[in-house]
Amino acid sequence: MTKKRLYLELENCIGCRSCLAACTQCGGHEERNRNYVYDVNPLVNRQTMPLMCLHCVNPACARSCPAQAIQIHETGAVLSALVEKCIGCQNCTIACPYGIPKFDTEQNLMYKCDLCIDRTKDGIPPMCASVCPSNTLQWLTDEEIENKKQQFNLDNGKWVTSMALEGETNVKVNLPGILQGVTKLF
Amino acid sequence: MQAKAAVNEKPVHSINNAFASKFAKSMFLSVCGLFILSFIGTRMFTHVDLNLYGYMVGTIVFLGGFFYRFIAWGERPPTKIMIKKGIKLLFRKSTPQTTVEHLATYRFIWNRGIYRWTQHLLIGWGCILACCVTFPLVFGWMYFTMDDNGMYNIILFGLQIMTVPANGIIANLSYNALNITAVMVIAGVCMVLYRRFKNMQARAEQKFMYDFLPLIMLLLVSITGLALTFLNMFMDGEGQPAMSLIHQWTVIITLIYLPFGKLAHIPFRPMSVFAKNYREHYGEQSMKKCKVCETEFVSTEQSNDVVDVLHVNDIQFEMEEGFHLAELCLPCRRKYRIAQFSGFPTHEVKVKEANQNAKG
Numbered sequence: 001m002t003k004k005r006l007y008l009e010l011e012n013c014i015g016c017r018s019c020l021a022a023c024t025q026c027g028g029h030e031e032r033n034r035n036y037v038y039d040v041n042p043l044v045n046r047q048t049m050p051l052m053c054l055h056c057v058n059p060a061c062a063r064s065c066p067a068q069a070i071q072i073h074e075t076g077a078v079l080s081a082l083v084e085k086c087i088g089c090q091n092c093t094i095a096c097p098y099g100i101p102k103f104d105t106e107q108n109l110m111y112k113c114d115l116c117i118d119r120t121k122d123g124i125p126p127m128c129a130s131v132c133p134s135n136t137l138q139w140l141t142d143e144e145i146e147n148k149k150q151q152f153n154l155d156n157g158k159w160v161t162s163m164a165l166e167g168e169t170n171v172k173v174n175l176p177g178i179l180q181g182v183t184k185l186f
Numbered sequence: 187m188q189a190k191a192a193v194n195e196k197p198v199h200s201i202n203n204a205f206a207s208k209f210a211k212s213m214f215l216s217v218c219g220l221f222i223l224s225f226i227g228t229r230m231f232t233h234v235d236l237n238l239y240g241y242m243v244g245t246i247v248f249l250g251g252f253f254y255r256f257i258a259w260g261e262r263p264p265t266k267i268m269i270k271k272g273i274k275l276l277f278r279k280s281t282p283q284t285t286v287e288h289l290a291t292y293r294f295i296w297n298r299g300i301y302r303w304t305q306h307l308l309i310g311w312g313c314i315l316a317c318c319v320t321f322p323l324v325f326g327w328m329y330f331t332m333d334d335n336g337m338y339n340i341i342l343f344g345l346q347i348m349t350v351p352a353n354g355i356i357a358n359l360s361y362n363a364l365n366i367t368a369v370m371v372i373a374g375v376c377m378v379l380y381r382r383f384k385n386m387q388a389r390a391e392q393k394f395m396y397d398f399l400p401l402i403m404l405l406l407v408s409i410t411g412l413a414l415t416f417l418n419m420f421m422d423g424e425g426q427p428a429m430s431l432i433h434q435w436t437v438i439i440t441l442i443y444l445p446f447g448k449l450a451h452i453p454f455r456p457m458s459v460f461a462k463n464y465r466e467h468y469g470e471q472s473m474k475k476c477k478v479c480e481t482e483f484v485s486t487e488q489s490n491d492v493v494d495v496l497h498v499n500d501i502q503f504e505m506e507e508g509f510h511l512a513e514l515c516l517p518c519r520r521k522y523r524i525a526q527f528s529g530f531p532t533h534e535v536k537v538k539e540a541n542q543n544a545k546g
Contacts, residue, residue: 010527010528017541017544020542020543020544021544023544024544026390027386027387027389027390027391028387028388028390028391029387030387032543033542033543033544036520036539036542037541037542038520038521038524038532038539039532039537040524040528040530040532041528041530041532041535042532042535042537043535043537047528049524049527049528051520051523051524058499058501060496060499060501060503063264063495063496063499063501064264064492064495064496064499065264066262066264066265066267066268066269066457066461067265067454067457068259068262068265083298084448084451085451085454087268087455087457087458087460087461088294088458088461088462089268089461089464089465089488090465090484090488091264091488091491091492091495093516094484094488094489094492094512095492095495095496095512096519097503097511097519097523098519098520098523099514099516099517099518099519099520099523100520106294106297107294107295107297107298108288108294108297108458109294109298117391118390118391166501166503166511167501173527
């Protein structure tokens with residue numbers, strides 16, 4: 001089985017929020033979604049973009065957890081807090097560069113995207129990617145992502161993604177060609 | 187350079203220098219402590235129950251694993267900060283209430299579901315009560331004597347604390363304490379197993395080694411323990427010696443496993459009281475304002491601590507705009523990321539985030 005990754009093509013997002021709804025239905029998510037969809041310029045146009053855990057290779061949330069409650073799966077997914085270990089200090093929410101972890105005060109428990117680990121560990125795409133109608137969220141092999149990279153090469157030797165993230169992540173993101181002035185061919 | 191400085195330093199006469207490591211020190215002190223307590227408890231080793239010596243050896247092996255695991259854990263930068271500040275803030279007005287809610291009544295588990303709370307209460311209190319009976323018996327801190335026929339003396343740490351009739355309520359509760367806790371644990375474990383077999387969400391995530399092994403061990407301990415009573419009462423002690431060894435084996439395996447698996451949360455859980463105190467205390471002192479929207483979202487102390495911990499881990503989140511990412515509130519941090527992706531400063535648009543909860 002070739003390893004696949006979550007790959008985001010942000011500009012495709014149409015703001016339908018299917019990914020949020022799908023997230024609530026994942027095993028262990030207890031009907032609460034763990035991802036986000038944002039309006040880029042809410043008072044002017046309708047461009048939206050999804051935001052979810054990017055599964056950092058060196059995750060700040062796990063580094064800052066005093067309880068070792070955030071484990072990293074062998075597939076590279078940064079898992080949600082172990083319910084019996086999380087002590088509710090919320091260090092992870094402060095440390096995360098993308099503001100992803102959510103915290104339930106009543107249950108004294110942090111929860112975050114675990115890349116639907118029960119699915120992705122067997123090569124099945126995560127809930128969000130399997131429902132996305134606009135190909136914003138895709139589940140691709142490294143080779144396929146490499147092909148995408150070449151398709152969107154910006155002529156400056158850089159794949160734009162690398163400039164917008166704080167470190168290496170397991171989820172790959174592509175920057176919107178529209179806003180970069182690059183015409184995209186579907 | 188460092189070596190030079192070390193030579194010039196005056197030798198410090200500290201008790202810490204007497205040991206090769208923290209581990210050696212902790213082990214030495216706790217074994218000494220157990221020895222002294224047993225010495226007092228057994229009135230100079232005159233009342234040792236040698237039938238239980240296997241548990242004594244097991245406990246000392248357990249301590250080895252326990253210190254190995256927890257010293258390594260305590261060395262992690264965030265853990266170190268939490269423990270240090272937690273101990274400093276231990277004597278707060280709210281500490282007793284927090285402790286009871288987190289460690290005795292498990293209020294936060296109640297909020298996760300009444301079924302889960304019931305199973306956890308049964309297993310948790312079953313184990314705690316069983317430990318409160320077993321360990322004093324193993325180390326001779328508690329034993330029974332009989333002066334008058336039909337009257338038991340309960341001796342705790344060498345002091346006679348009460349004399350009870352041998353067929354009275356207290357005496358019967360003491361004889362059956364471990365049977366009662368065994369029934370509690372068996373009921374709790376059965377509830378857990380039922381949930382783990384039936385609940386789709388649990389089935390998606392659970393692993394045999396992490397989630398089932400501790401349950402199976404607890405079940406084995408409880409069943410073999412009850413079997414001891416059964417063999418004594420109904421089988422005239424037939425097979426009791428063999429069963430007692432099997433029971434001993436299950437308890438010792440569970441003890442050795444404890445620091446490394448799911449059960450590690452038992453000795454470790456008091457940290458949640460530290461965390462609550464930490465958040466409450468520093469939250470009252472001063473709150474950090476988000477650098478973009480100026481809402482207060484976390485205590486200044488915690489914000490600084492997290493930034494420090496990230497620096498120790500060589501994670502730098504200082505932005506060109508002149509703030510550290512940990513200085514933005516969560517919605518602003520997410521919008522800032524969208525801004526990084528799109529090139530448009532989304533975080534500066536004064537619109538509250540909306541429609542994020544998939545409720546239509």
